[in-house]
Amino acid sequence: MIEINSMHELLQACRREKSTIGEIMLQMEGNKSGKETSTIFDMMKERLWTMKQSVEKGTKDDSIAPSGISGGDSVKMVDYINRGEALSGHLIGDAMSYSLAVSESNARMDVIVATPTAGAAGILPGILFSIHKNNNIPLNNLVMGLFTASMLGYVIANRSFISGAAGGCQAEVGSATAMAAGTIVELNGGTPEQAVHATAIAMKSLLGLVCDPVAGLVEVPCIKRNVIGTSIAFSAADIALAGIESRIPCDEVIETMYNIGKEMPGNLKETALGGLAMTKTGQEVKQKLFRRWCHNE
């Protein structure tokens, strides 16, 4: 029975079993749940399919969220990328568009897949469907990519946290970006070691990020942080694929994220009492919405 408690153990398992990170997750899930590999694979495929639908629907939907403070940006981004003018090119450009599409859908209370949370649901579909389109990675490989991502997220979630309320945005967008970075590496033929370095490098870049949603909504600044998360994931993946290592081992980075999250004041952990939520504009939005809620309910 495999149980993975750390990135160190994960890499040992990969070496021992001569497996990828994704394959280790698939094996562990089978061990733990008693389900057939094909059943588990199909369950993950269903999640990928839902993500694909969110991307397709979201990139065409320019409607505004019920709050009135988000929506319409993914259509703008798609137009811009399609004109071929994007400074960051098609690979990162498409990832940003798709990520926007899913995060905007989330704000509209449409169906999405939490990866690992709804607040960070844009990042993985963003990078996955961009490398599907631009690097010709087949959909079945993307399903394996989701096993890679979930293995990395599994270690992070059990050693630290993945929700903004518990650990700030570093735990939420930070974790998703870290998972995405490792997944890109594995899908592009990097070694498990490189994937874990990419995970560490991405997470380090987002340490300390606070969770400060305007009016408590998962919209401002969450949606754009998802978008930026995709480009950090690609950068971290490239750094690792170049053979550059994280000087601080991934497990220690995760532990640091945990320690920072514990020390972070409550105001900056999804309570909408600090950070951008407390700006003049943030407060105005809150008051406007609060008046509306009081009238409706």
Added chain:
Amino acid sequence: MEFNSCFDIIGPIMVGPSSSHTAGVVSIGKFIYDLFEEHPDEAHILFCDSFAETYQGHGTDKAVIGGLMGMGTDDSRIKNAFENAYKAGMKVIINVTKKCDYYDHPNTVIISAKYNYQFVKVGGVSLGGGVSKIFMINEKMVDIPVSGDNNPLKRKDLIMYDRN
């Protein structure tokens, strides 16, 4: 370890906008629906801490009501949970408090629900990523995971009967 499966990380498939403040809470409400095998006649919902601050913006109220109405996390009707509850005749009272007396976590909710002459008081915590558990039933501390497909309970044993 609170996270046991790859589907705790990739998933749930859910309506937005927050896995901890929406999806996880649907499962807590649904726990009560499953106990009664029906939506309650009346539910008192007490949001604590982070839930108290942000429940309207995250649709946490719609989520818990959707769950009480028997909806799952990916049910697109959750958006209109208030209308659904109103039409079904479920009375809902929402209150907020700074801190939960029973459990130390920012995402906690206490629900007292009545159905016919049955009564139950449940404390639930949403741990993030849609993973949640019940930590209190009728003032007794418990530890029952409610997200995912593992609901091993004999529900009837847990309901108290209201003397009124």
